[in-house]
Amino acid sequence: MSDHPRPTEAELEILGVLWQCGSATVREVHEQLGGLRGTGYTTTLKLMQLMAAKGLVLRDESGRSHIYRAVQAKTTAQRQIVGRLIDQIFAGSTSALVQQALEADSVDAAELREIRHLIDARCNRSKS
Amino acid sequence: MSDHPRPTEAELEILGVLWQCGSATVREVHEQLGGLRGTGYTTTLKLMQLMAAKGLVLRDESGRSHIYRAVQAKTTAQRQIVGRLIDQIFAGSTSALVQQALEADSVDAAELREIRHLIDARCNRSKS
DNA sequence: GAATAACTACGAATAAATTCGTTGATAGAC
DNA sequence: GTCTATCAACGAATTTATTCGTAGTTATTC
Structure with missing residues (x-):
């Protein structure tokens, strides 16, 4: 069914912003994350490019700054993560x-x- | 409080066996995991050595084959993982x-x- | 139109996790 | 005692995740 690879930790932080904002540019995501992680702008950019390549996010490239949005709804992703946890460490x-x-x-x-x-x-x- | 580093995925599989068995040798853990992961014996050994170095497991080295057991109780580890999840992706x-x-x-x-x-x-x- | 700023793209460095081959030691069978 | 199996140790290769510097492009300002 879902050929979405499992998001990594850093990717989840980005998805968190996208879920909250609906859609956003790299700049907006980066600001939202703020000092939360002390990383540079190009790091966020690179991550979001990789996420697009993986199919975790879609982006509208028509403008100069691309606009990203999450492919999976928040609840869908949460459900997947929790389901995995239940199987993996709570034996179902x-x-x-x-x-x-x-x-x-x-x-x-x-x-x-x-x-x-x-x-x-x-x-x-x-x-x- | 707990200076236990967070177990990785592979480490959790091993902890799962140790929680079930109480204590076990590398060989026993490796067998239990069985074909579940197609990895060799020395991989399991190395992981368990690293886990000992990290303080995730203790081992009795008195015999020829060392006997390992988990430091944290299963429920303690589970609680930590779930607590983290709640904060991280369910906003508390x-x-x-x-x-x-x-x-x-x-x-x-x-x-x-x-x-x-x-x-x-x-x-x-x-x-x- | 030259200078500046904001953006994407991308190669590459670093770090962390996983994997395995090889070596040397010890135990048990014969 | 020699052979074989089993074990720990460890270096190193591989893979995955994260980080950032640099280059090139486009828009904006003066």
């Missing part, structure tokens, strides 16, 4: 992942409620 | 992770129940 057990997720980050009451709603919704859906 | 939102986890893998009714119990237990705990 989603509940084991959830359990460690609850331990890993401090989850406040509001977020717990939200998670519970997700589960409830899912329970109802699978009953129907 | 545990519920977003759970949501995508539910979509990513097919979760059967029994597992849903189990997840719900985890949430319930957590809700009660945070009330007290």
